[in-house]
Amino acid sequence: MSEQKINFIPPGANAGQGARLVNDGETLTIRVLRYNPRDPASRPHLQTYELEQGPGMTLFIALNEIRDKLDASLQFDFVCRAGICGSCAMLINGRPTLACRTLTRDVGPEIILAPLPFFELIGDLSVDTGKWMRAMSERIESWVHLQSQELDLTRLEERMDPELAERIYELDRCIECGCCVAACGTARMREDFIGAVALNKIARFRLDPRDARSDADFYDLVGDDDGVFGCMSLLACHDVCPKDLPLQTQIAFIRRKMVAVGLR
Amino acid sequence: MNVIYTDVLVIGGGLAGLRMAIAAKRRGHDAIILSLVPPKRSHSKAAQGGMQASLGNVIKGQGDNEDVHFEDTVRGSDWGADQEVVRMFVNTAPKAVRELAAWGVPWSRVRQGDRQVVINGQKVRITEREQAHGLVAQRDFGGTKKWRTCYVADGTGHAMLQAVGDQTIAASIPVHERMEALALIHEAGRCYGAVVRNLVSGELTAYVAKATAIATGGAGRLYRVTTNAVICEGIGHAIALETGAAALGNMEAVQFHPTGIFPAGILVTEGCRGDGGLLKDASGQRFMPDYEPEKKELASRDVVSRRMEEHIAKGHGAKSRFGEHLWLDITLLGEHHIKHNLREVYEICHYFLGLDPSKEMIPVRPAQHYTMGGVRTDASGASPTLKGLFAAGEAACWDMHGFNRLGGNSVAETVVAGMIVGERIADFCDRSDNDVAIATGVVREALAREQARLAGLLTGGGSEDAAALKQRMQEIMTARVGIFRTGADLEQAVDELRQLLIRSRSIGLRSSSPGVNPELVTAYRTQKMIKLALTVAYGALARTESRGAHFRQDHPRRNDAEWLKRTLAWWKNDADTLPTLTYEPLEVAKMELPPGWRGYGAKDYVEHPHTAARQAEVEAARQRISDRFELQRALMPYEHLLPPRLRGRNERIDEPLADATARRAAE
Numbered sequence: 069m070s071e072q073k074i075n076f077i078p079p080g081a082n083a084g085q086g087a088r089l090v091n092d093g094e095t096l097t098i099r100v101l102r103y104n105p106r107d108p109a110s111r112p113h114l115q116t117y118e119l120e121q122g123p124g125m126t127l128f129i130a131l132n133e134i135r136d137k138l139d140a141s142l143q144f145d146f147v148c149r150a151g152i153c154g155s156c157a158m159l160i161n162g163r164p165t166l167a168c169r170t171l172t173r174d175v176g177p178e179i180i181l182a183p184l185p186f187f188e189l190i191g192d193l194s195v196d197t198g199k200w201m202r203a204m205s206e207r208i209e210s211w212v213h214l215q216s217q218e219l220d221l222t223r224l225e226e227r228m229d230p231e232l233a234e235r236i237y238e239l240d241r242c243i244e245c246g247c248c249v250a251a252c253g254t255a256r257m258r259e260d261f262i263g264a265v266a267l268n269k270i271a272r273f274r275l276d277p278r279d280a281r282s283d284a285d286f287y288d289l290v291g292d293d294d295g296v297f298g299c300m301s302l303l304a305c306h307d308v309c310p311k312d313l314p315l316q317t318q319i320a321f322i323r324r325k326m327v328a329v330g331l332r
Numbered sequence: 333m334n335v336i337y338t339d340v341l342v343i344g345g346g347l348a349g350l351r352m353a354i355a356a357k358r359r360g361h362d363a364i365i366l367s368l369v370p371p372k373r374s375h376s377k378a379a380q381g382g383m384q385a386s387l388g389n390v391i392k393g394q395g396d397n398e399d400v401h402f403e404d405t406v407r408g409s410d411w412g413a414d415q416e417v418v419r420m421f422v423n424t425a426p427k428a429v430r431e432l433a434a435w436g437v438p439w440s441r442v443r444q445g446d447r448q449v450v451i452n453g454q455k456v457r458i459t460e461r462e463q464a465h466g467l468v469a470q471r472d473f474g475g476t477k478k479w480r481t482c483y484v485a486d487g488t489g490h491a492m493l494q495a496v497g498d499q500t501i502a503a504s505i506p507v508h509e510r511m512e513a514l515a516l517i518h519e520a521g522r523c524y525g526a527v528v529r530n531l532v533s534g535e536l537t538a539y540v541a542k543a544t545a546i547a548t549g550g551a552g553r554l555y556r557v558t559t560n561a562v563i564c565e566g567i568g569h570a571i572a573l574e575t576g577a578a579a580l581g582n583m584e585a586v587q588f589h590p591t592g593i594f595p596a597g598i599l600v601t602e603g604c605r606g607d608g609g610l611l612k613d614a615s616g617q618r619f620m621p622d623y624e625p626e627k628k629e630l631a632s633r634d635v636v637s638r639r640m641e642e643h644i645a646k647g648h649g650a651k652s653r654f655g656e657h658l659w660l661d662i663t664l665l666g667e668h669h670i671k672h673n674l675r676e677v678y679e680i681c682h683y684f685l686g687l688d689p690s691k692e693m694i695p696v697r698p699a700q701h702y703t704m705g706g707v708r709t710d711a712s713g714a715s716p717t718l719k720g721l722f723a724a725g726e727a728a729c730w731d732m733h734g735f736n737r738l739g740g741n742s743v744a745e746t747v748v749a750g751m752i753v754g755e756r757i758a759d760f761c762d763r764s765d766n767d768v769a770i771a772t773g774v775v776r777e778a779l780a781r782e783q784a785r786l787a788g789l790l791t792g793g794g795s796e797d798a799a800a801l802k803q804r805m806q807e808i809m810t811a812r813v814g815i816f817r818t819g820a821d822l823e824q825a826v827d828e829l830r831q832l833l834i835r836s837r838s839i840g841l842r843s844s845s846p847g848v849n850p851e852l853v854t855a856y857r858t859q860k861m862i863k864l865a866l867t868v869a870y871g872a873l874a875r876t877e878s879r880g881a882h883f884r885q886d887h888p889r890r891n892d893a894e895w896l897k898r899t900l901a902w903w904k905n906d907a908d909t910l911p912t913l914t915y916e917p918l919e920v921a922k923m924e925l926p927p928g929w930r931g932y933g934a935k936d937y938v939e940h941p942h943t944a945a946r947q948a949e950v951e952a953a954r955q956r957i958s959d960r961f962e963l964q965r966a967l968m969p970y971e972h973l974l975p976p977r978l979r980g981r982n983e984r985i986d987e988p989l990a991d992a993t994a995r996r997a998a999e
Contacts (some may be wrong), residue, residue, distance in 0.1 A: 106533070106847030123653065124596070126684070136799045140851035141843040145369075148561045150598045151683055152490065152676060153373040169683040190510075190532055191848050198370030198509045202501065211498035212436035219434050221427035222980045222989060225387075226434070227466030230441040234672070237438040237484055240491055244372055278436055 090176040094121045098130060100142065101182040104191045114180075115139075121176065127160070127167035131193075143192035151310065154243030157184050157250070158193050164247040166310045167193075184250040197246040204262060208289045210269045212279045226278070239272035239318065241311045248305035248315065260294040264305035264315045267296055271318040274325070286322075287329040296323045333776055334537040337768075338364045339761050341525050341541035343513045343568055345371030347493060347746035348725025348753075349547035350500045355754020356543075357503050361761045364539065365500070365507040366528060368563050372497045375549050375561040379489025379743035380676055381603030382471060382481035385425035388984045389442050389467040391460055396470075396478035397987065398422040399960055403925055405738055408475045408632050410880035410890060411918070411927040412582065412704075412734020412898070417711050419924070419970040421732050421741075421748050426982040428747040429468060429482050435495040439468040440483050440673070450608025450664055452628065453618065463985050471673075472606040473739045475632035475932070481740040486601050486676045489743050496747070512567065514785075514856065516544065516575050516721065517770075517778045523578075523721040524770045526571070527782045534847055536782055538775045542768050543757045545713070545722040546572060547750075550703035554865045555814075556806035558700035559592050559599035568727045570860035572707045573867065578718040579900040579914075581729030583864070584871035585704035587737055587881045588637040588815050592699025594657035596684055599701070600677045600694060602739040605629040607673065609662035611640065612693065613648040616659075624932055631932040634736040634881040637698035641815050650695065659693035666690065698815060702726065702742060704733045704881065705868070708900055711973045713753030720766070722757055724749035731898065735880025755975035789855045794840030798855040801832050801839070805858070805865050808832075813869045818885050822873035829869055830909045833862045867901040867911045874913055875899065878934075892927050892940035896920065920946050924968035 090096065096119055103112040117134045128149045135142045144167070147155040151169035158167050159182040161175055172179065187195040204210070248264035255261045270286055273279045290296045299319055306316040340356045342349045345367025353363040365371065388396035401422040406413055433439055444465035448457055451472075473481040484491040500507065513526040517538060525540040551566025552558035572578040590611070591600045605611070610618050611629050623639040624631045631639075640658055643649070649656030662670060662677070667690040670678050674689075681689040707715065707723035709730045715721040723730075725746045732745060760766055788794075812825035836859045841851050877891035878884050896918050901911040920926055920942040927943050929935055950967060957963040961981070965971075971979055983989040 104847060124684070135850060136803075140799075140841070141849070143848050143850060146562055147369050147373045148375070148378055150378065150680060152487075153369075153377050153561070155369060155373045171683075194848065198373075201370065201372070202507070205498065205501045209502070211502040212434075212495070214434065219431060221430050221978075222983055223430070224983050224985070225430045225439075225468055228439075228441050229466060230443040230469075233438045233441045234485075237440075237487070237491065240438055240484075240494055241487060243490075244370075273436075276436060276438075278434065 090121045090173040092121055092123050094177055096121050096130065096172055096176045097178045098134070099178070099180045100192060102192050103189065104143070105189055106191065121172060125172045127170045127172060128156070130172050131167070143190065143194040145194050152243065154245030157197070157245040157247050158182065159184060159250070164250040164308050166245060184246055186250050186255055187246055197244065200246070201244045201265070204266050208262065208266050208270060210273070212273065212276060213281050214278070215280045228277070232275070236272060236275055239268055239275065239313065242268055242313060243311060245310060247308045247310060251304035251308045253302040253304065254298050254300050258294060258298055261298050262290060262295050264319060266290065267299070267319050267322050268313055268315055271322050274322070283325055283329045287326050290322070291326045291330060296326050299323070333779060334535065335775060336364070336537060336539050338362050338539065338541050339543065340757055341539045341544045342366065342547060343526060343545065344547035344549060344727065345369070345507055346374035346376035346547060346549055346725065347489070347496055347743065348750045349545070350496045351747050351750025352545050352547060352724055352754035352757060353505050354496070354499055354503055355751060356758050356761065357505055359755070359758035359762070361758055363505055365505060366511045366513055366539070367507055367509050368512055368531070370509050371500065371507055372493055374493065375564050376743065376746055377490045377493050378559070378561060378599060379492070380486040380599065381473065381601035381606065382483030382488045382740050383425070383429065383492070383744040384473065384476070384480045384738065384740035385429040385482050385744060386422065386478070386480055387426055387429065387468055387470065387482065388478065388986060389464045390470045390479050391458055392472065392479035393470045394986065396480055397960070397984070398982070399964065400477050401425070401480060404476045405732065405741060406925045407930040408736050408738040409734025410736055410930060411892070411896065412585065412731070412880055414711070414731045414918070415924050415968060416970045416973060417730050417732045419968065420711060420752060420974055421745065423974070423982070424748045424751060424978050425744050427978060428744065428751060432492055432495055432747065433468060435499055437491050437495045438484055440485060442467050442469045453608070453610055453664070461985070471603055472630065473602055474605065474630045474636065475627070475738045481603070481606065483603065485672065486603055486674050492743065492747065513571055514782050515778060516571050517775060518575050518577060518718060519770070519774050521577060521717070522719045524768060524774070527778050531853065532848055534849060536779055538779050540768060540770065540775060542761050542766055543720055543722060545724065545753065545757060546707055546727050547723065547725045548727045550726040551864055552700050552703065554806065554809050554861060554868065555700035556810040557592065557597045559589055559597055560700070565857055565861055566703065566864045567857060567860055569706060570864050572721065572723070573863060573901070573903045574860070575718060576902065576904050578715045578721055579708045579902050580867055581705055581708035581731055581898050581900055582735065582871070583705035583867040583901050584875055584882050584899060585735045585880060586700060586868060587633055587702035587704060588698040589633055589701030590636040590640055590698050591660050591696040592701070593680065593685060594652070594695040594697045595654040597699040598680055598684060600660065600680060600696070601674070602633070604660055604662050604674060604677060607662070607669065608665055609660055610664070612659040612661050613643060614650040615648070619643050619648065627932045632736055632930070633701070633739060634883070635933040637815055638883060640698055652695070657695045657697040660696045661693045662689050663691060663693070700810070702737055704735060704737055705729055712756035713749065714756065714760070722753055724753040735882055751978060752975060755977065759975070786852065786856065789839055789852060790841055790844050792840065794838040796835045796839045798839045798851065798858045801836050802854065802858040802861065805829065805832055805862055809865055809868070813872055816883055816885050817872055819873065822869055825869045826866065826873055826910070829862060829866050833866065833909055836862050863903060863911070870911055871899045871901055871913060889934070890937035892943065893938045896927065896940050922968060924950070924964065926950060
């Protein structure tokens with residue numbers, strides 16, 4: 069163990085099939101789809117930046133280097149830079165994923181970056197996922213609907229089966245990054261489609277005994293073609309989810325439950 | 333002139349800000365939350381390991397209560413904390429966990445029966461009680477006598493933020509996202525809201541409010557190596573400082589977390605060590621027991637971080653192309669435990685280091701982590717010098733952490749302070765004499781002043797590069813205002829930061845694109861951050877003792893006789909190049925726990941002249957009074973400071989409450 073050496077250059081955590089790894093010192097070519105909707109003179113175009121691949125370089129590091137040294141106007145969003153906040157989802161070589169934890173050596177030496185589709189564009193790589201997610205939450209009422217508003221906080225908490233708590237957390241791990249919606253075939257055709265993010269939340273609250281809602285209540289929220297019945301089961305959402313949420317099984321499960329209500 | 337009126341303006345959309353807004357809204361006051369980012373992306377989310385609350389459900393937490401939590405927190409603070417505030421906090425933390433449990437946080441729960449845990453490097457079998465089955469579980473954390481840290485795997489802050497964020501939506505509280513407060517609007521000692529910049533359109537709006545609350549989190553980005561998110565730049569601290577009317581407390585108290593992954597500084601939770609992980613050096617040897625026989629890896633963070641740097645300085649660091657580091661070994665916890673209870677750690681190691689922490693050790697080195705200092709408030713969260721201004725959470729100094737915060741106490745503080753300060757803000761807004769009566773001219777001038785400042789940056793023809801100044805500031809802070817400090821280093825840091833401050837007044841921009849302008853944002857924030865960095869460096873230079881996380885190699889002893897006092901930093905005039913420092917004493921004669929040895933770390937300190945007498949009083953009371961509640965009341969009454977709805981004892985398995993009537997009679 070004492071001999072353990074690490075190279076700080078992980079082996080292809082994000083690499084696609086057959087991708088080769090970029091060596092340190094090699095030139096990275098990053099092409100960014102740029103557009104500033106607030107600037108009447110701006111037209112969508114690909115802009116090319118070149119920089120040197122560094123050890124352990126992530127897209128967080130690379131894009132900040134571009135902004136600090138090459139182009140102060142480049143727009144993008146990072147917050148935690150640790151893969152937990154969901155701010156930095158974008159299309160990396162066409163695939164929606166988190167930029168902060170993507171190593172340039174896995175996806176280079178030529179990298180094409182574009183903003184997440186479907187969401188309102190703020191500029192360049194920055195999109196307004198926050199507004200969409202809030203509207204989604206309001207639409208499906210994504211909070212525990214308490215049996216009673218009056219809590220006696222001096223008393224022992226309600227008990228919960230330890231395994232059930234784990235199962236709820238499993239679904240609660242969603243970071244609302246928007247990758248599932250950006251990858252969704254249905255959302256492409258139906259702009260009011262609620263998306264896997266919402267259906268996963270329905271599954272989460274349905275599982276939670278603290279939530280007083282019944283399947284009939286959930287049916288009112290997602291029992292239509294803009295809800296669970298709109299899903300065509302292409303399941304790109306499942307493939308791209310950075311948190312590996314079990315979206316495939318949850319959507320299928322919610323669909324079965326909602327069908328049962330619909331047939332009643 | 334864009335003006336928006338509301339009852340309560342909350343600046344910051346993390347846990348503290350959201351919880352304050354919910355409290356105010358429930359009392360019938362309208363609140364608007366301003367947030368740089370969608371609230372669920374706030375840095376509260378990064379709290380991994382858990383939240384301290386003395387529920388005492390697990391067998392290793394048996395016997396825990398508010399008294400033990402109080403003593404741990406005060407010792408952790410190296411007696412810098414306000415003990416009344418600590419008392420308010422420890423009594424409210426169990427209520428906060430229980431509220432969050434009802435709101436849907438999937439707290440990890442106790443399973444009755446035998447289970448295997450790792451303690452001090454050994455596998456040990458413990459048996460959880462039947463009565464505890466299904467209650468919220470606790471894990472071990474640094475600087476605590478009992479297992480007290482309630483957790484949701486290692487995504488505690490995430491789960492809390494989901495629940496509180498969702499409750500904010502349920503309460504229909506508007507969050508104005510991508511909005512940044514640039515300055516507080518104030519006149520004659522009264523705060524009236526803030527001038528706010530829309531980060532998308534660039535427009536300025538005045539938000540006028542009865543009460544303004546700062547909950548903008550920490551200022552970790554003053555440093556080059558930090559666990560903090562990129563938005564933690566201390567701008568909330570800075571706009572309070574720039575009023576000249578509000579003070580910042582103890583800005584020199586900066587926490588370094590022992591286990592930032594090396595070299596990126598991304599946090600891996602203290603839960604790694606709480607659950608049994610060990611620190612090892614280049615030769616694979618465990619070293620903490622040699623330095624800290626009592627608490628080993630689980631001494632407080634300031635102590636562990638210093639010991640790590642000390643060990644590296646002695647030549648035991650592992651070498652890499654980025655410099656030296658140590659190892660965190662959690663392999664002994666086993667793959668199942670890591671993939672369930674330390675899942676984020678697993679992901680971080682996988683994506684950023686390309687290693688599997690169940691098989692390999694993690695390279696770590698201390699990194700800036702927490703800002704103990706903040707906007708100075710009283711126990712109600714109100715600024716004592718700028719009426720109508722409140723603060724809570726990491727941005728505030730009310731002051732429950734003193735010179736070192738315990739792990740698990742900050743995410744607990746966010747919600748506890750949100751509950752308490754939120755109620756006090758509602759009280760404030762209830763009183764008709766606090767209605768806003770402000771001349772529109774004051775608002776117009778505040779807007780015009782900020783507009784002029786931005787115009788100066790955009791078109792003033794300055795030649796200084798904001799990104800370069802900021803980077804230099806971060807280098808200085810990391811190199812000279814870090815874990816080990818000396819007078820010479822600090823003097824040099826202050827000198828150089830002053831030069832940077834002067835240069836920052838001549839920043840010029842290369843681009844002037846309409847709308848989003850990241851370069852402009854860097855420019856105005858850098859000006860504010862350098863002022864803040866000066867409060868840290870200058871406060872550290874002036875404090876010629878060592879206390880908690882503030883360690884002076886040239887003054888290595890804690891000196892209660894001269895330094896048992898809180899630093900207040902003021903920025904009196906815009907043209908100043910240094911903050912003005914004043915001090916407020918901590919009164920030993922009123923302390924429930926008089927200063928002593930922390931139970932870990934250095935054993936020698938200069939005693940305060942009143943300590944012996946107070947210690948004798950406390951001892952005498954202990955002899956006289958056996959009931960712990962009565963004893964506490966005799967030593968330091970605090971319950972009057974709590975909002976009425978948050979008073980009352982906390983039920984535990986071992987401390988059952990009778991029916992509600994009996995309970996009220998007991999209070």
